[in-house]
Amino acid sequence: MAKVEQKTVPLNGDNAVALAVKQCDVDVVAAYPITPQTIIVEKFSEYVADGEVDTAFVCVESEHTAMACSITASATGARVFTATASAGLALMHEMLGVASGCRAPIVMSVVNRALSAPINIHCDHSDAMSERDIGWLQIYAENSQEAYDSIIQAFKIAENLDVILPTMVGLDGFVLSHTLENVEVLPDQAVKNFVGTRQVPQVMNHKGDIVPFKLDPANPLTIGPLDLHDYYFEHKRQQEESMRKALEVIKKVHADYAKLSGRSYGNGLVEAYKLDDAEIAVVCIGSTAGTVKTVVDELREKGIKAGLLRLRTFRPLPVEDIVSNLAGKKAVAVMDRACSFGGNGGPLFHEIRHSVYDLADRPQLVNYIYGLGGRDIPPKLINRIYSTLQKIAQTGQVDKPIQFLGLRE
Amino acid sequence: MVRSMSEWKFTSKEFTQIPEKFASGHRACAGCGPAVALRLIMKAARGPIIATNATGCMEVVSTIYPYTSWNIPWIHTAFETAAANAAGIESAIKILRKKGRIKDEHVDVVAFAGDGGTFDIGFQALSGAVERGHDFLYVLYDNEAYMNTGIQRSGGTPHGAWTTTSPAGKVIPGKAEHKKPIADIMVAHEMPYVATANIAYWKDLVVKARKGMEVNGPAFLHTFAPCPRGWRSETGKSVEIARLATETCVFPLWEAEYGEYKLSSPSKVIALKPEKKKPVDVYLKTQGRFRHLFKPENKQVLEDIQSEVDRRWQKLLKACDMA
Numbered sequence: 086m087a088k089v090e091q092k093t094v095p096l097n098g099d100n101a102v103a104l105a106v107k108q109c110d111v112d113v114v115a116a117y118p119i120t121p122q123t124i125i126v127e128k129f130s131e132y133v134a135d136g137e138v139d140t141a142f143v144c145v146e147s148e149h150t151a152m153a154c155s156i157t158a159s160a161t162g163a164r165v166f167t168a169t170a171s172a173g174l175a176l177m178h179e180m181l182g183v184a185s186g187c188r189a190p191i192v193m194s195v196v197n198r199a200l201s202a203p204i205n206i207h208c209d210h211s212d213a214m215s216e217r218d219i220g221w222l223q224i225y226a227e228n229s230q231e232a233y234d235s236i237i238q239a240f241k242i243a244e245n246l247d248v249i250l251p252t253m254v255g256l257d258g259f260v261l262s263h264t265l266e267n268v269e270v271l272p273d274q275a276v277k278n279f280v281g282t283r284q285v286p287q288v289m290n291h292k293g294d295i296v297p298f299k300l301d302p303a304n305p306l307t308i309g310p311l312d313l314h315d316y317y318f319e320h321k322r323q324q325e326e327s328m329r330k331a332l333e334v335i336k337k338v339h340a341d342y343a344k345l346s347g348r349s350y351g352n353g354l355v356e357a358y359k360l361d362d363a364e365i366a367v368v369c370i371g372s373t374a375g376t377v378k379t380v381v382d383e384l385r386e387k388g389i390k391a392g393l394l395r396l397r398t399f400r401p402l403p404v405e406d407i408v409s410n411l412a413g414k415k416a417v418a419v420m421d422r423a424c425s426f427g428g429n430g431g432p433l434f435h436e437i438r439h440s441v442y443d444l445a446d447r448p449q450l451v452n453y454i455y456g457l458g459g460r461d462i463p464p465k466l467i468n469r470i471y472s473t474l475q476k477i478a479q480t481g482q483v484d485k486p487i488q489f490l491g492l493r494e
Numbered sequence: 495m496v497r498s499m500s501e502w503k504f505t506s507k508e509f510t511q512i513p514e515k516f517a518s519g520h521r522a523c524a525g526c527g528p529a530v531a532l533r534l535i536m537k538a539a540r541g542p543i544i545a546t547n548a549t550g551c552m553e554v555v556s557t558i559y560p561y562t563s564w565n566i567p568w569i570h571t572a573f574e575t576a577a578a579n580a581a582g583i584e585s586a587i588k589i590l591r592k593k594g595r596i597k598d599e600h601v602d603v604v605a606f607a608g609d610g611g612t613f614d615i616g617f618q619a620l621s622g623a624v625e626r627g628h629d630f631l632y633v634l635y636d637n638e639a640y641m642n643t644g645i646q647r648s649g650g651t652p653h654g655a656w657t658t659t660s661p662a663g664k665v666i667p668g669k670a671e672h673k674k675p676i677a678d679i680m681v682a683h684e685m686p687y688v689a690t691a692n693i694a695y696w697k698d699l700v701v702k703a704r705k706g707m708e709v710n711g712p713a714f715l716h717t718f719a720p721c722p723r724g725w726r727s728e729t730g731k732s733v734e735i736a737r738l739a740t741e742t743c744v745f746p747l748w749e750a751e752y753g754e755y756k757l758s759s760p761s762k763v764i765a766l767k768p769e770k771k772k773p774v775d776v777y778l779k780t781q782g783r784f785r786h787l788f789k790p791e792n793k794q795v796l797e798d799i800q801s802e803v804d805r806r807w808q809k810l811l812k813a814c815d816m817a
Contacts, residue, residue, distance in 0.1 A: 112586060112589050113582070113589060115581075115582065115585070139593060140589065141586065141589040143581060143582070143626065144626070145578070145581070145626075146619070146621070146622030146625070147618060147619075149619070150578040150618075150619050150622060153571055153578035153582065153619065154578050154579075154582035154585065155582060156579070157546065157578075157579040157580075157581075157582030157583045157586070158582035158583065158585055159582075160569050160582075161544070161583050161586035161590065162586065162590060162596075163585075163589065163590060180571065183571045187571065291560060291561060291562045299567075300568075300569060300583060301567055302542035302544065302567060302601055303542075303598075304567075305567050305568070306567055306568075307562035307564050307567075307569075308568070308569040309569050309571055310553075310558065310559045310562060311553065311554050311558045311559065312558075313558065313559075316559050
């Protein structure tokens with residue numbers, strides 16, 4: 086696969102997602118509007134109204150129905166996309182588990198937004214983090230370019246016969262969704278060739294016949310049956326096995342896409358920025374990484390050995406990449422744009438600290454909860470994190486392992 | 495239009511020879527009305543068909559993995575999603591056929607849900623799917639309470655009935671409210687086809703099911719289906735009890751095509767000869783769930799039930815131009 090000519094188009098994150106979906110020849114889109122995802126649904130409706138896509142667009146009456154529709158359309162053999170945010174994702178919660186349990190490889194963009202109450206339309210990751218254990222792959226974009234690229238990759242990952250799991254692509258509400266950015270766009274045909282047509286695996290039905298895994302009148306199959314003590318556990322174990330296999334698939338799809346587009350994001354799972362020789366490092370997710378990179382550059386100019394590890398893939402958790410990248414660091418700060426109320430730090434902190442626990446030379450770790458409800462995260466706050474990390478690296482002492490950053494208190 | 499639909503003619507013998515799509519061996523209770531309804535309705539299929547089920551008795555009894563009673567493709571996702579499921583299947587079939595990835599000329603889509611999944615938790619999805627005009631048949635199998643979870647009241651439970659969440663207590667004698675007129679609410683959606691049916695009138699039921707499949711756009715079939723466990727009735731009497739529901743006008747049979755009501759034969763007979771209309775007591779006495787209503791102190795409830803049945807019957811006759 087050779088790199089193709091691309092054109093530069095000014096797009097906000099939502100429009101970049103809508104364009105990617107249009108290019109992926111999606112069969113069914115069932116969606117409901119919610120800020121800050123609305124532009125995706127609006128833009129896609131325009132594509133439909135103008136005859137630019139060959140897609141059944143189901144403009145449903147709730148996110149719950151959006152996900153139910155998506156599951157059964159997917160089970161009928163269609164390639165399916167939907168999009169949501171915040172309360173919409175929370176309303177889908179029940180159906181998210183059904184989607185992963187029914188092995189429906191739906192792709193969904195989640196335009197990350199705070200959860201109510203109090204009601205707030207701005208960015209944080211509390212919506213998607215609340216769905217951490219629901220069986221969906223989770224990929225988070227740093228910028229609109231990556232949101233565009235990740236949607237295209239997501240179809241190929243989700244529908245891979247070793248995976249067959251639903252996949253969400255997170256992009257930060259307003260910070261990305263509503264902000265114009267120059268996005269390199271692949272030609273339609275190149276995307277179509279890359280994603281191909283959806284394939285379904287062969288499975289055994291109740292009569293012992295091998296049939297395609299879909300609702301097909303010629304090959305009857307019962308999907309979503311009652312499944313009690315004797316088989317449920319095995320089915321859940323299979324889901325976990327597919328999650329593990331997804332790690333390699335994500336890397337492979339990401340690498341193939343890099344050849345086509347010339348763009349890559351670390352190894353597709355994590356992106357290490359000036360981390361090799363770093364003594365202190367920040368771990369974060371999403372658009373905040375862009376600001377952290379600027380701060381790292383400034384610190385490097387001052388001779389401070391600072392680095393960044395951005396988690397692009399949060400589910401499945403790339404444990405080996407986390408461990409290998411953080412081994413030998415003196416102090417690491419994990420930034421969480423979500424609060425695990427009553428927990429021992431934010432959700433990302435749990436994962437990172439747990440992953441490095443077995444390292445003989447594990448770094449000292451601190452956790453910063455930041456940016457809830459869209460609270461700005463300017464470079465000066467990130468500088469403050471690195472200052473603290475320097476202090477920890479020198480003294481070996483952590484005064485406050487869990488802190489709130491940029492908060493009035 | 496419904497009127498242009500083919501007239502399906504068959505003898506009883508021919509009907510029995512139609513292969514079963516809802517196979518025996520499932521785990522429904524003795525005397526289960528909904529199981530009878532599903533079997534009959536599936537025999538009305540005219541060609542390739544995909545079914546979906548809300549969570550409930552019929553889903554549970556027909557599919558314990560790795561067994562299934564469904565000789566057709568079938569999917570279950572959740573309790574409140576029967577109509578949403580149908581919408582997703584129908585949308586996918588349409589586009590995949592357009593793209594040449596499905597060869598079948600036509601695939602019917604049928605959604606099954608009980609009264610809980612229809613009157614209550616699934617109503618929003620149902621209303622939305624009908625408003626969007628998806629081409630599917632929605633079958634409500636109404637046994638008038640949440641039977642799968644152990645007989646709790648729903649919006650479809652009749653006034654005065656005992657359930658475990660509307661117990662016949664010392665102060666409150668069973669369910670305080672009347673049954674939600676769900677089929678009329680569906681007619682108000684200005685949808686192409688709405689009908690009520692009853693397992694006691696099997697031919698009327700299967701013809702209506704076929705019509706619901708044939709119609710272009712959404713169709714709603716409200717099927718009356720007794721539950722001996724929940725109704726505290728004899729397992730061998732489900733069909734008799736169901737017939738009494740229509741003979742007393744507790745559950746009249748009718749069709750409405752684009753809002754135009756028309757009585758079906760079993761109820762038309764009563765409309766033409768009102769002396770044939772039986773008092774509600776005859777029906778209520780067959781079921782333990784109404785037993786407390788026959789105590790002297792609950793006389794008023796019985797009278798309320800009769801007067802509400804009469805009021806709704808008169809309203810229906812007016813709608814059918816037969817008042």
